[in-house]
Amino acid sequence: MSADPALRREIPDATVARLPEYLRTLSRLAEDGVPSVSSEELAAAVGVRSAQLRKDLSHLGSYGVRGVGYDVETLALEISRALGLTEDWPVAIVGMGNLGHALASYSGFVTKGFRIVALFDDDPALVGERVVDIAIRPLSELDDKHAVDPISIGVIATPAPAAQAVCDRLVGAGISSILNFAPAVLAVPEGVDVRRVDLSTELQILAFHAQRKALAAGHLGAAVLS
Amino acid sequence: MSADPALRREIPDATVARLPEYLRTLSRLAEDGVPSVSSEELAAAVGVRSAQLRKDLSHLGSYGVRGVGYDVETLALEISRALGLTEDWPVAIVGMGNLGHALASYSGFVTKGFRIVALFDDDPALVGERVVDIAIRPLSELDDKHAVDPISIGVIATPAPAAQAVCDRLVGAGISSILNFAPAVLAVPEGVDVRRVDLSTELQILAFHAQRKALAAGHLGAAVLS
DNA sequence: AGACGTTTGTGAAGCCATGCACAAAGTTGA
DNA sequence: TCAACTTTGTGCATGGCTTCACAAACGTCT
Structure with a gap:
């Protein structure tokens, strides 16, 4: 009846932007022979919160096993399908x-x-x-x-x-x-x-934060300008 | 008394990410000899809503003139300063x-x-x-x-x-x-x-949307899978 | 078989960003 | 000088994303 949630539901843009990162990390794990991961482990490897990872993945369907985690190969395949990478x-x-x-x-x-x-x-x-x-x-x-x-x-x-x-x-x-x-x-x-x-x-965004840090750290006055 | 709002207030990340785009467009306008722009014109050139542009700029200070618009040179300089581009x-x-x-x-x-x-x-x-x-x-x-x-x-x-x-x-x-x-x-x-x-x-995000469009347009069934 | 520990999937709450709508402020023209 | 017009700056509402917290589900061990 219900076929593929990825093709039916709306996947938030913010989630789509993170899926490639998940996929990349999963591929590396698969190469290393790791059979399964928990949301906690995968999230740590990618640099996001585990709750966010789980919610992201929930938009694709329910491919995890409670008490165990996610099968690396299966999850990688499902993300590939969601992103449309099964075709060239x-x-x-x-x-x-x-x-x-x-x-x-x-x-x-x-x-x-x-x-x-x-x-x-x-x-x-x-x-x-x-x-x-x-x-x-x-x-x-x-x-x-x-x-x-x-x-x-x-x-x-x-x-x-x-x-x-x-x-x-x-x-x-x-x-x-x-x-x-x-x-x-x-x-x-x-x-x-x-x-x-x-x-x-990207460089300009970095410069902004660099300036911010420089002002915060050293001479936090610097008001002697105008 | 109050020196530079850009150095005092918190500028949202989303705003910082757009400032380079504003700056680029303003620089082009300056080269073309355009003396001033309204938020409506500048927003259209950049591809955002005028309200968003005004709110973004309000975080840097108040450099516009009501009834007139923004002086191109001045605004470009202020954005440069906010981003930290006045130094190398x-x-x-x-x-x-x-x-x-x-x-x-x-x-x-x-x-x-x-x-x-x-x-x-x-x-x-x-x-x-x-x-x-x-x-x-x-x-x-x-x-x-x-x-x-x-x-x-x-x-x-x-x-x-x-x-x-x-x-x-x-x-x-x-x-x-x-x-x-x-x-x-x-x-x-x-x-x-x-x-x-x-x-x-970036390519994978594009592929996702391309797949979405392909499914929506042509064969919106495609349920004959599993 | 049943109790226990682990991990997922998700409602609910909080937070940030976007868009609307309008008062305040400035310019122009008579 | 004053009225009419234009455009900014911003309070407020709306929507989306993130985080929390927990019940449901699964495997394991006795």
């Missing part, structure tokens, strides 16, 4: 500068569930070069349906000024999941998901 | 593989407030190489106080297995702000800030 997602990277190269050869990319199927860059000096056994092509070929396999996820690794135009092309090609490394806010139609990863934003 | 933060990158190279030459790094002062890698094939005019050195020199300028922020761009050991070294050298690109949870003492940027986590 074809990924394309646009912008093959330093960052694009790093992303393409990043091992974590290939792990599970994702497969790079296309690399794009309009720089003639880069077109034709092969990275991880895939030739870099000009972005114009993205529109050509016959030249490109289906793509589920587009990664933008271009400079900021080019990001919006690239994004429009990706959306035009039917891609509705985009990972944006360019420091730019992208305008997209309804139904398209954009996640942004920004190095300088 | 020396940054070190550990792990000069593909990602480390990309980070070192990433333009956004140099923009404002941050300055790369050291590059480390223990691979003999990399030691000595110069990137952005800085020579790569072995990590052992980090401990040598005389060989390294003060460092405020450490960036970990190593493979996951090495991350914890590198982190321990950074902390041992007195660094209390760490940006971690390795897919690993780092254990650090109280008072040390770690922010993690993980590509595969």
Whole structure:
């Protein structure tokens, strides 16, 4: 009757954001031959409260055994299913500068569930070069349906000024999941998901806390400014 | 009397996370010669609600003019001050593989407030190489106080297995702000800030939503599983 | 079989963040 | 000078996430 809670219920965004972390830790445990974990142990390894872990997992279904814990293999599989990693997602990277190269050869990319199927860059000096056994092509070929396999996820690794135009092309090609490394806010139609990863934003957040600590610790006056 | 609200009041983390975005947009407006913006305009450019923008800015102080809006230059300066970007933060990158190279030459790094002062890698094939005019050195020199300028922020761009050991070294050298690109949870003492940027986590979150969309759109049954 | 110890799954409470709606404050024009 | 208009700053309500605390469920040992 009731099939898969993961596909029926609503899973909170905050929970979804933590699932990859749980999965990574579970995979490591599985490699080490650990058969099962308690919520307390797993939570400690990931760095969250055990109650939070249990509540997160409860959104996927009831895969634990009371008095025992969770079977590592089973739980890893269920999280994979919830995240949609049981099927392969074809990924394309646009912008093959330093960052694009790093992303393409990043091992974590290939792990599970994702497969790079296309690399794009309009720089003639880069077109034709092969990275991880895939030739870099000009972005114009993205529109050509016959030249490109289906793509589920587009990664933008271009400079900021080019990001919006690239994004429009990706959306035009039917891609509705985009990972944006360019420091730019992208305008997209309804139904398209954009996640942004920004190095300088992260640095600035660190700087804020660093400043806070510096002020709290040493010279907590520093009022002699204006 | 009351000096700087940014240094006195508590600024919510959620607000701090948005300030860099506001700052980036304001900088672009300043370059374009725009003298002032309303909360409505700025919010639209960043992609948030105007009420949220106003509430965020209210935590820094009262820098707007009713009936007019915010002076672009002034607001940019105040956000910079709140984030601690009026002084330079020396940054070190550990792990000069593909990602480390990309980070070192990433333009956004140099923009404002941050300055790369050291590059480390223990691979003999990399030691000595110069990137952005800085020579790569072995990590052992980090401990040598005389060989390294003060460092405020450490960036970990190593493979996951090495991350914890590198982190321990950074902390041992007195660094209390760490940006971690390795897919690993780092254990650090109280008072040390770690922010993690993980590509595969972001991809997995995208995959979750993509799966959700696929199920909702097409075959919303798919119950023929178990 | 039954009692005991352990761990899950979850109601309930508290907390933080978001969004609304409006008074206060400022500008512009007559 | 005064009225009309614009936009900020904020009290309040709403919603979501986190944490607590405990009953229900399971295995184990006698």
